[in-house]
Amino acid sequence: MANDGVAMQRGLSRIFTIENQAGPDNVPFYHSWGAAGAIEQPVGDVTRQEAPSMTEYGAFDVVGEIPGAIENATTTLMLKDRMAASEVLKFAQRRCPFDIQIHQGRCTDPRDFDEGWDKIRVFERARATTYSTDEVGSLTSGDNDEVTEELEVSATNYYEILPMNFAERATAEVTNEIIAIAVCDRPDCGDCGEASSGCSKVFAISGPASSSPGLAAEVIFTADAFTTAGDTPISTLAAGQDPDDGTCVGSNLVVVSNAVTDFGIHYAPSADILDGTETWTKVTTGLVAAHYPTAISSASPRDTWIVGDGGYVYFATDPTNGVEVQDAGVATTENLVDVDAFSTKIVVAVGANNAVIHTENGETWAAVTGPAPGVALNCVAIRKDKEWWVGAANGNLYYTKDAGQHWFTKAFPGSGSGSVKAVIFASDTVGFMAHQTAATVGRILRTISGGNTWYVSPEGTANIPDNDSINDIAVCQDEVNIIYAGGLGANAADGIIIKGSN
DSSP: OOOTTOOOOGGGEEEEEETTSSOTTOOOEEETTEEEOOOBOOOOOEEEEEEEOSSSTTOEEEEEEEEOOOOOEEEEEEEEOOSSOOSSHHHHHHOOOEEEEEEEOSSSOTTOTTTSOSEEEEEEEEEEEEEEESOOOOSSTTOOOOOEEEEEEEEEEEEEEOOOEEEEEOTTTOOSOEEEEEEOOOOBOSTTSSOBOSOSOEEEEEOOOTTOTTSOOEEEEESSTTSSOEEEEOTTSOTTOOOOEEEEETTEEEEEEOOTTTOEEEEEEHHHHHHTOOOOEEEOTTOOTTOOEEEEEEEETTEEEEEEGGGEEEEESOGGGOOEEEEESSSOOSOEEEEEESSSSOEEEEETTTEEEEESSSSOEEEEEOSSTTOOEEEEEEEETTEEEEEETTSOEEEESSTTSSOEEEOOTTTTSSEEEEEEESSSSOEEEEEEOTTSOEEEEEESSTTSOOEEESSTTOOOOOEEEEEEEEEETTEEEEEEEEEEEGGGSSEEEEEEEO
């Protein structure tokens, strides 16, 4: 798949559409006799802001700029008409959103949706705006040209999917297993600080190795996408005490610990961590003894959920001031190990013995029957309001499209053995999964179909760096081709941080 130096040619592209958009049950359709026209993505003109010049009469200074709105991307699908039902007329007649993928490649099989490409152009939430054909009849014997259908479309989201390579990062700083990893960044042109692509500031949380119980938990950090890295101890966690999860909440990196002798919420300003000047603070306000925190997820600086032992759910409008109990083990009494806040209203948590609980208003929690009776559920990711993905200790990946009323198993290479450790979606189309095989080898799988199929990444013949387990994966805002992963290094010798990028 390495074709960086190959110029694009029109013949090196094929079209797939996904009716009802990318999703676990929606199979991409291959339009083998089709082609895509020119792509246009208006990004808005720039309006100058002016003010009278301070130094010259009749002159004006430019004091600012107002960027215009990004508009929908447009293209035209062109297909040879056949003596059969049209492959695209239904999109114009139904007027429902669908997805388009233009796969481009060389030396691969274009029929292979998952791996037969070198570059993909994605149109999400596309809608037909015009359907037309060439003249379909003739009045003279010499007029016998072929007929072409055209479907003009307009899509809400347009971006590219590229092959990935994985490389180990921060090898000198990582000495212990990585428990959690988070990208705490957003795209910035430099108006609100340093310019960033949105993938530069990353924090990984490590726990003391079992072979070195006297070591302190640490944060390994970078401000330049792991071109350089640093590490610092979480000073409020005693030596030998493990953190369990962490994420950025507002301006702070917040770490939770289930350690019986040192449980609590630990935080420090993320900017200070990057500068090496941080002061860590521990908070236990609102936490209940024996119901210690295990996982955290935040939908906004004022909407953060922490789950813990005995089915406890805590809520914080500001974790630096502590938490309040939102569910005191009523929905479930099982130990909860992961939580995902999709919005300020939709939150799902999972845990031991098939436990799945959720809230649809951000306040009231209820249990649903999970997908695997008696099995420990390791992780949860919400792709849409009622579509949840759950990874389990039996090596299976499950999903529901109706908020847990019905569950389905999604097969992937190696499913049914080992353990699924993490699932995350970078967009409606692209997602990643961490799977530990029965042979204690960590793998990363990717979907480019909203979960319909999953394949082992990286694409092509490259390999992931040796490791025993990938525990967590983090993605970037508005970027589907960069991920960060953390876990246990090969032979349990130390931890590992892996960056995946094109």
